[in-house]
Amino acid sequence: MNVTKREADKMQTVYLLSGPAGVGKSTTSQALARCLNNSAYVSGDYVSHMHVNGRQKPWESKLELSLIWNNILSLTRNFILNEIDVVVDYVTFPDEAYWLRDKLKDLTDNVVYTVLWVDPETLLKRDQLRLPEHQMGERCLILMEEFKQSGLKNNNLLDTSQKSPDDIQQVIEEIMNNKQYRLAD
Amino acid sequence: MNVTKREADKMQTVYLLSGPAGVGKSTTSQALARCLNNSAYVSGDYVSHMHVNGRQKPWESKLELSLIWNNILSLTRNFILNEIDVVVDYVTFPDEAYWLRDKLKDLTDNVVYTVLWVDPETLLKRDQLRLPEHQMGERCLILMEEFKQSGLKNNNLLDTSQKSPDDIQQVIEEIMNNKQYRLAD
Numbered sequence: 001m002n003v004t005k006r007e008a009d010k011m012q013t014v015y016l017l018s019g020p021a022g023v024g025k026s027t028t029s030q031a032l033a034r035c036l037n038n039s040a041y042v043s044g045d046y047v048s049h050m051h052v053n054g055r056q057k058p059w060e061s062k063l064e065l066s067l068i069w070n071n072i073l074s075l076t077r078n079f080i081l082n083e084i085d086v087v088v089d090y091v092t093f094p095d096e097a098y099w100l101r102d103k104l105k106d107l108t109d110n111v112v113y114t115v116l117w118v119d120p121e122t123l124l125k126r127d128q129l130r131l132p133e134h135q136m137g138e139r140c141l142i143l144m145e146e147f148k149q150s151g152l153k154n155n156n157l158l159d160t161s162q163k164s165p166d167d168i169q170q171v172i173e174e175i176m177n178n179k180q181y182r183l184a185d
Numbered sequence: 186m187n188v189t190k191r192e193a194d195k196m197q198t199v200y201l202l203s204g205p206a207g208v209g210k211s212t213t214s215q216a217l218a219r220c221l222n223n224s225a226y227v228s229g230d231y232v233s234h235m236h237v238n239g240r241q242k243p244w245e246s247k248l249e250l251s252l253i254w255n256n257i258l259s260l261t262r263n264f265i266l267n268e269i270d271v272v273v274d275y276v277t278f279p280d281e282a283y284w285l286r287d288k289l290k291d292l293t294d295n296v297v298y299t300v301l302w303v304d305p306e307t308l309l310k311r312d313q314l315r316l317p318e319h320q321m322g323e324r325c326l327i328l329m330e331e332f333k334q335s336g337l338k339n340n341n342l343l344d345t346s347q348k349s350p351d352d353i354q355q356v357i358e359e360i361m362n363n364k365q366y367r368l369a370d
Contacts, residue, residue: 041237046231050226051225052224054269071260071263077259078252084236
């Protein structure tokens, strides 16, 4: 879609915050949503668990994953049509980010795709600080490996290894203002 | 839409569980979703609060209410297309129930609309058993009055004044099996 800068500025923005489990997606996404004037927060995990009985694990079932993404897409479209920016908090791989961007082309060009990253040691350390029932253990590392093999571009990565929870505002401003995370046409 | 019984049987069912605050909508809806083979649970309150900043109170803003219902509709359509029954847990008035039924006509004829009801004294007693921060007080009664003035038909009412929490299975079977709650064409 070919628009002038002025038109693009008026369009809503969709922020896809991704990354392996334990990297701080939910905290960062919720804080980002609270920083925007008119915003929605869409948790992919919550949307996924709306399917109660008969649910397959989305990493084992393409049908289940497709249902989740169609639900995220529908919600995102409705919010954009109401002039609301959307923050999607989910383990989103590049293929899924590009799919969503393409499905939103008639509504907006502004899709931001940021994959939060930390070095494996920091990730495991942070994981151990969680309540035992929330600890992911080795699965954190498996997801990291999947991201590495997903064709992810460096410019969509945001390494927070050196950041503390106090730096969250800085991380959010980076996501909002640094053009490197925007998915171009 | 004109279908034979066999076709209607194969269609997914959408259950709209409604009623004033404090009547047991969430508990009953979640239990109903767990009774169905392939089911989704859609909380209208959760969907409403996906809108973080800029959100208006839906009972004061037609635009906000319309956004919520469009989101519920989109999710419900996606679930039905995946052959999943849907339980919608929300304060749904008759006009909204008929609107949803009409918007789903191309997918299913099976829309069940049940408004849970208790006498005002029981409602206030149950409300006082809640944690103080969850108590609704007088607002329970205001919602009851709104339902009374909404053109609600008696056959969509399910009075649970005489039911205890142990009777929930019986209430669920009543909702699933008693045809009086189905919204006809």
